[in-house]
Amino acid sequence: TMWCSLEDANSVMDSFRQSRNGDNAIAASKGFAAYFAGMMQKYPETTALFTYVNGADVHSPEFRAHSLRVAIGIGICIFALHDPEVLTEITSHLAAQHAAVGGIKVAYFDFIRQLMRATFGQFVDNFNLDAWDNCFDPIIKAITARLD
Numbered sequence: 431t432m433w434c435s436l437e438d439a440n441s442v443m444d445s446f447r448q449s450r451n452g453d454n455a456i457a458a459s460k461g462f463a464a465y466f467a468g469m470m471q472k473y474p475e476t477t478a479l480f481t482y483v484n485g486a487d488v489h490s491p492e493f494r495a496h497s498l499r500v501a502i503g504i505g506i507c508i509f510a511l512h513d514p515e516v517l518t519e520i521t522s523h524l525a526a527q528h529a530a531v532g533g534i535k536v537a538y539f540d541f542i543r544q545l546m547r548a549t550f551g552q553f554v555d556n557f558n559l560d561a562w563d564n565c566f567d568p569i570i571k572a573i574t575a576r577l578d
């Protein structure tokens with residue numbers, strides 16, 4: 431079964447393409463580092479989860495590399511929306527990876543989800559928030575399925 435309607439999926443893919451600023455990986459790594467910085471401010475206990483990627487300095491190359499992996503990871507999910515079986519595999523793989531870290535809570539994902547929801551439209555013409563919610567909420571739900 432589909433994760434969201436074809437129309438919504440197309441809208442979300444179009445938005446994500448625009449947000450990448452012509453495939454500007456540097457912008458994506460900075461943008462996502464900023465989302466994580468907001469999360470660490472609200473939930474200071476999360477900083478320690480990012481020890482191996484220098485979470486203490488979100489401007490460091492190590493943390494921006496991490497942030498780019500996350501940004502691209504979201505892109506992988508979004509660009510798999512037309513292929514529901516592949517998206518199921520992608521999200522369950524991400525779910526297992528995050529569960530294995532230990533200490534990651536659904537609330538942290540929900541914070542990032544809400545921050546993206548509130549800010550993503552800035553980078554996109556004609557951002558369709560309903561389409562975004564319809565497609566992205568189930569993706570986050572699937573990735574967090576194995577977290578507390």
Ligand code: HEM
Nearest residue numbers: 476479480482483499500503504524527531534538539542
């Ligand atoms: C919004 C959706 C998210 C996606 C698509 C995502 C994706 C990823 C990816 C692709 C990796 C790298 C896996 C690897 O190559 O080993 C990763 C690592 C990680 N993620 Fe996420 N992530 C998301 C949200 C979050 C959130 C909200 C947290 C909150 C704590 C989090 C915590 C971590 C941690 C601790 C790591 C391991 C860092 C390391 O390499 O040491 N992620 N994530």
